[in-house]
Amino acid sequence: MTEVTQTPPADLPDLPDLPDRPLSICVVGAGAIGGAIAAQLAAAPPEAGIGAVSVVARGAHLAAIQAQGLRLRTTSAPDIRTFQVTATDDPDSLPAQDVIITALKGHQIPPMADQLARLLAPHGRILSVVNGLPWWYPISDGNGGTRGADEVDPGGALWSAIGPARAIGAIAFFSAFVEEPGLINVNNEGYIDLGRLPGQDTRDVLRMAEVMQAAGLSIRRTQPFQNALWNKIMGNAALNSVCAVSQTPVHKALADPVLMQFVVAIMHEVQAVGLAEQVVFPTSPEQRAQAAREKLRIKPSTLQDLEAGRPMEIEPIFGAALAVARSHGLGCPNLALVTAMLRAIDRTRFGDPA
Ligand SMILES: NC(=O)C1=CN([C@@H]2O[C@H](COP(=O)(O)OP(=O)(O)OC[C@H]3O[C@@H](n4cnc5c(N)ncnc54)[C@H](OP(=O)(O)O)[C@@H]3O)[C@@H](O)[C@H]2O)C=CC1
Numbered sequence: 024m025t026e027v028t029q030t031p032p033a034d035l036p037d038l039p040d041l042p043d044r045p046l047s048i049c050v051v052g053a054g055a056i057g058g059a060i061a062a063q064l065a066a067a068p069p070e071a072g073i074g075a076v077s078v079v080a081r082g083a084h085l086a087a088i089q090a091q092g093l094r095l096r097t098t099s100a101p102d103i104r105t106f107q108v109t110a111t112d113d114p115d116s117l118p119a120q121d122v123i124i125t126a127l128k129g130h131q132i133p134p135m136a137d138q139l140a141r142l143l144a145p146h147g148r149i150l151s152v153v154n155g156l157p158w159w160y161p162i163s164d165g166n167g168g169t170r171g172a173d174e175v176d177p178g179g180a181l182w183s184a185i186g187p188a189r190a191i192g193a194i195a196f197f198s199a200f201v202e203e204p205g206l207i208n209v210n211n212e213g214y215i216d217l218g219r220l221p222g223q224d225t226r227d228v229l230r231m232a233e234v235m236q237a238a239g240l241s242i243r244r245t246q247p248f249q250n251a252l253w254n255k256i257m258g259n260a261a262l263n264s265v266c267a268v269s270q271t272p273v274h275k276a277l278a279d280p281v282l283m284q285f286v287v288a289i290m291h292e293v294q295a296v297g298l299a300e301q302v303v304f305p306t307s308p309e310q311r312a313q314a315a316r317e318k319l320r321i322k323p324s325t326l327q328d329l330e331a332g333r334p335m336e337i338e339p340i341f342g343a344a345l346a347v348a349r350s351h352g353l354g355c356p357n358l359a360l361v362t363a364m365l366r367a368i369d370r371t372r373f374g375d376p377a
């Protein structure tokens with residue numbers, strides 16, 4: 024596991040601007056979050072500045088999208104709407120893209136590093152909509168340079184095949200699930216936060232924010248971006264873990280005073296890590312947990328994974344937060360405990376990792 028000593032500023036090369044024409048966009052991993060994003064992009068009016076929209080999916084979900092289109096319902100528009108997109112399980116069958124949006128689980132991105140690098144045009148940008156620490160987040164390599172954390176980029180596969188300069192930070196502040204193959208259900212509407220770390224060029228962030236907003240997506244640009252990032256990690260590290268081990272949706276888990284206390288304790292630990300990363304938190308852990316209890320009548324994605332028999336996103340969300348905590352000499356005993364439980368659950372389900 025990565026030992027992080029400090030977070031030096033990323034020294035990123037200049038990139039060519041995104042081309043001044045409608046942008047081709049491929050959503051890789053058109054599941055709950057990616058499917059919701061792809062549907063909006065596919066329905067964008069011509070003035071949004073979007074060219075061809077394609078998705079990479081697999082299995083029964085892909086077959087359903089190919090047969091019936093990508094279907095979407097949301098809380099505010101519960102009747103199913105259908106969107107036509109080019110859908111494939113082979114990224115190499117698509118032309119090079121101006122923009123790739125990955126909406127894969129954090130651990131599903133590194134195995135696709137080479138395919139993503141081939142799919143991205145030389146001037147292209149990649150937005151990885153992902154919970155936890157993103158693969159492009161710079162940590163010290165111990166030699167005065169930067170690299171990604173092993174927990175999200177084992178061996179630096181993404182860092183070297185694509186590079187952090189081409190990444191635009193993207194976080195989903197809404198929730199969704201795949202109701203049946205090909206049908207996405209957005210059960211808690213919200214927004215996507217886009218940004219880069221301080222000192223980095225943001226012209227492409229602005230362009231993408233305008234394009235996505237014109238397609239009907241709700242976009243924020245929190246600056247500095249690590250505020251959005253660690254605010255989200257604080258919620259995910261506490262809520263996703265406790266809901267998964269207790270196998271309960273957020274509002275029900277937080278109705279139990281002991282689980283509420285556990286969630287707040289984890290949030291305090293992650294807040295301490297964020298503060299060490301110069302983050303400003305708009306709300307206290309207590310306020311955050313109380314708001315979640317009142318508003319989040321949903322199963323977090325980690326619980327969805329558990330119930331669907333899929334590996335949970337353990338290292339990208341919880342392991343990576345612990346790695347950054349260690350780098351600051353912070354222990355996070357509650358987060359460490361729940362992470363150990365999640366690892367034990369997945370060892371029981373899938374065996375020891377090779
Ligand atoms: N769901 C939610 O409410 C929220 C999720 N997030 C975060 O967003 C990210 C995406 O999560 P979510 O949308 O829930 O995940 P999903 O599992 O619903 O979507 C990921 C999709 O990618 C597919 N996929 C994975 N690998 C490949 C591959 N090699 N080729 C083709 N398709 C592939 C998966 O297929 P398969 O199912 O076969 O593995 C799945 O359909 C995660 O980081 C999550 O934590 C953030 C906010 C809320």
Ligand SMILES: CC(C)(CO)C(=O)C(=O)O
Nearest residue numbers: 197198258259262323324
């Ligand atoms: C539940 C939510 C919206 C916040 O913890 C989330 O990010 C997830 O489901 O992964």
